[in-house]
Amino acid sequence: MTFFEKAERTRRWNLFTDIDWDAIDTAPPDPQLATNAETFCGVEMFLPDYLQTHLELFGRDYAQAWFAANWGYEESKHSLALREYLRRSGQRSEEQLHDYAGTVLSKRWERPYPSAREMLIYGMIQELTTFVVYRSQRTVAIETGHSVLADIYRLIGRDEMAHTKFYQHMVALHLDDDREGTLRDLAHVLRTFRMPAEQLLPDAEARTELMRSTGIDGRVYLRDIVAPTLTALRLTRHDLPGPRQAPPVEPSGLVLPTRTRE
Ligand SMILES: [Fe+2]
Ligand SMILES: [Fe+2]
Secondary structure (H helix, E strand, O other), X not given: OHHHHHHHHHHOOOOOOOOOHHHHHHOOOOHHHHHHHHHHHHHHOOHHHHHHHHHHHHOOOHHHHHHHHHHHHHHHHHHHHHHHHHHHOOOOOHHHXXXXXXXXXXXXXXXXXXXXXXXXXHHHHHHHHHHHHHHHHHHHHHHOOOHHHXXXXXXXXXXXXXXXXXXXXXXXHHHHHOHHHHHHHHHHHXXXXXXXXXXXXXXXXXXXXXHHOOEOOHHHHHHHHHHHHHHHOOOOHHHOOOOOOOOOOOOOOOOOEOOOOO
């Protein structure tokens, strides 16, 4: 209820009235920003698979099912906002976007971990990673005069941060319940984390290459994702069990952009 109340009172936004679509033509199109927007739109479009997984794992608990429904509503606007940006800015046609959606959903995202607790931890890391990516894209958009896109990243990034905090609360409850087991799962997920679905997108290699050249590297992963997560859970890396006391410096497959214009 606290999550819902805060969302309703402070975080709801409207795709049609809270984005200044009239300002969209003031900056010349930027192909890299557009390709990245399309990529994130694609990652967000695996919503059916994310929801199905969540409901499979948690769906007979009403609170958890409710969270999935509300979360799904919020996430559903993220792909729509990016899609509308690409369409209204003229960088993608209706037909291209239609084909893209078809191609994206011709593949299926499978959950990367077997247990509910690992998936909760994965969700916590994935939401924060998405927030960090949107924050960096927003910075680039501001610097290049793309105020509408910057605004979209601000709105959807704020949702991702709210989701991050919700998952952090959930994981903290698991730590109270079974500290040893939860720490073991946390260490495992932090070591093996990959962003969802990216490798399933069309032209995966080109997208990966573009992102890798500007990407979140191991240092950023530790600084902006692992460290704040551990702090939020009142942990340090020394609490994490396993063969290594900390996640690897270079998480394999983490190929997300921090900037796109260098
Ligand atoms: Fe999202
Ligand atoms: Fe999210």
